[in-house]
Amino acid sequence: MSLIVQKYGGTSVGSPERIAHVADKVIQARAQGHDVVVVVSAMSGETDRLLKLAREIDPRPSERELDVLLSTGEQVTIALLSIALEKRGCPARSYTGAQVCIRTDSAHTKARIMDIDAARIFQDLKAGRVVVVAGFQGVDEHGNITTLGRGGSDTTAVALAAALKADECQIYTDVDGVYTTDPRIEPKARRLERITFEEMLEMASLGAKVLQIRSVEFAGKYNVPLRVLSSFTEGPGTLITSEEPSMEQALISGVTANRDEAKLTVTGVPDQPGIAHRILGPIAAANIEVDMIVQNVGEHGLTDFTFTVHRNDYDKALDIVKQTAKEMGAREVQGDNRIVKVSIVGVGMRSHAGIASQMFQTLAAEGINIRMISTSEIKISVVVDEKYLELAVRALHNAFKLDQAAQR
Numbered sequence: 033m034s035l036i037v038q039k040y041g042g043t044s045v046g047s048p049e050r051i052a053h054v055a056d057k058v059i060q061a062r063a064q065g066h067d068v069v070v071v072v073s074a075m076s077g078e079t080d081r082l083l084k085l086a087r088e089i090d091p092r093p094s095e096r097e098l099d100v101l102l103s104t105g106e107q108v109t110i111a112l113l114s115i116a117l118e119k120r121g122c123p124a125r126s127y128t129g130a131q132v133c134i135r136t137d138s139a140h141t142k143a144r145i146m147d148i149d150a151a152r153i154f155q156d157l158k159a160g161r162v163v164v165v166a167g168f169q170g171v172d173e174h175g176n177i178t179t180l181g182r183g184g185s186d187t188t189a190v191a192l193a194a195a196l197k198a199d200e201c202q203i204y205t206d207v208d209g210v211y212t213t214d215p216r217i218e219p220k221a222r223r224l225e226r227i228t229f230e231e232m233l234e235m236a237s238l239g240a241k242v243l244q245i246r247s248v249e250f251a252g253k254y255n256v257p258l259r260v261l262s263s264f265t266e267g268p269g270t271l272i273t274s275e276e277p278s279m280e281q282a283l284i285s286g287v288t289a290n291r292d293e294a295k296l297t298v299t300g301v302p303d304q305p306g307i308a309h310r311i312l313g314p315i316a317a318a319n320i321e322v323d324m325i326v327q328n329v330g331e332h333g334l335t336d337f338t339f340t341v342h343r344n345d346y347d348k349a350l351d352i353v354k355q356t357a358k359e360m361g362a363r364e365v366q367g368d369n370r371i372v373k374v375s376i377v378g379v380g381m382r383s384h385a386g387i388a389s390q391m392f393q394t395l396a397a398e399g400i401n402i403r404m405i406s407t408s409e410i411k412i413s414v415v416v417d418e419k420y421l422e423l424a425v426r427a428l429h430n431a432f433k434l435d436q437a438a439q440r
């Protein structure tokens with residue numbers, strides 16, 4: 033007998049019919065001999081609807097009260113799914129996060145799970161019940177309801193799978209797996225059979241929006257095999273696991289593109305110790321996250337300094353940097369919010385030289401100018417003009433033959 037945690041996202045539980053369909057899938061898994069714990073999101077659109085309601089009353093509502101409000105979305109779906117299961121003769125019980133003691137810190141609207149008491153869940157499983165748990169929510173040490181940040185039900189599912197030592201955590205969504213790239217950009221994109229936690233983490237941070245990033249971190253840390261599959265079509269989905277040294281690795285697993293980028297350049301900065309701190313300190317103080325950073329080699333005592341931020345933070349960052357530049361006596365500030373970041377990701381990069389040059393050559397052949405480059409052990413990212421996004425993705429997908437299955 034194995035134990036599976038299944039998570040169904042908002043679209044999968046978006047209507048009574050769909051909830052009935054989920055109940056059938058759960059019963060199917062039970063019939064195959066698995067114990068099943070189910071985590072559900074709120075019905076699609078519900079969390080946004082609740083947020084909007086709160087903001088109509090106060091544009092900046094108290095975060096504690098927001099959590100009380102937003103957690104109700106998931107409370108609806110756990111009950112509806114349990115009703116659907118019982119209607120089909122399958123014993124089930126629904127629980128809120130607090131009821132199964134999903135203990136978090138007190139950071140309202142972005143809380144982190146600290147601990148889960150699995151005892152109650154095991155009791156129900158032993159009694160032959162399906163346990164249905166509300167995703168996205170927990171309770172802090174003072175008994176306050178907390179939520180885990182948007183998309184947090186993925187993290188609930190993985191955390192539960194880790195706490196229960198489940199054999200697999202299955203994330204049911206509206207796509208049938210993780211793709212080599214966004215199929216809306218490149219129709220030849222292919223579903224990956226398998227990908228490592230590390231690669232998935234990079235892909236999620238670089239713009240592939242299949243899973244909440246934190247859930248992938250969690251799964252990697254506790255080595256929970258994670259499978260992404262569609263609740264609407266049959267198929268094996270994509271398995272996300274740790275790297276097995278015996279496997280033949282594909283060089284590159286995916287190409288990602290992120291439009292939420294903007295860059296700022298300060299030119300003619302006096303080249304002295306402490307300039308990076310002077311420029312980026314006020315940006316950090318304003319809670320703006322900086323992604324790529326490039327500082328040129330100085331000439332005649334002056335240098336240029338460029339960095340990227342999320343496009344939503346562009347105006348704010350520009351104001352701050354203009355002020356800093358004035359104080360420092362820098363020449364000028366240039367900004368550009370029509371840029372995108374295109375990246376290739378793959379653990380195979382570790383053991384193969386020449387991947388970067390193949391990437392740059394491919395972009396050059398298409399006449400695409402690279403504005404910034406950054407690398408890590410398993411990814412290479414370039415910043416290019418927004419108008420080249422689709423072309424860059426397709427060219428790289430083609431150059432690294434991602435439409436063909438590799439032996440992994």
Ligand code: ASP
Pocket residue numbers: 041042073074079080105167168181182183184185186
């Ligand atoms: N309902 C929450 C949201 O919409 C959590 C989730 O769906 O995972 O973000």
Ligand code: MG
Pocket residue numbers: 041042073183184185
């Ligand atoms: Mg979701």
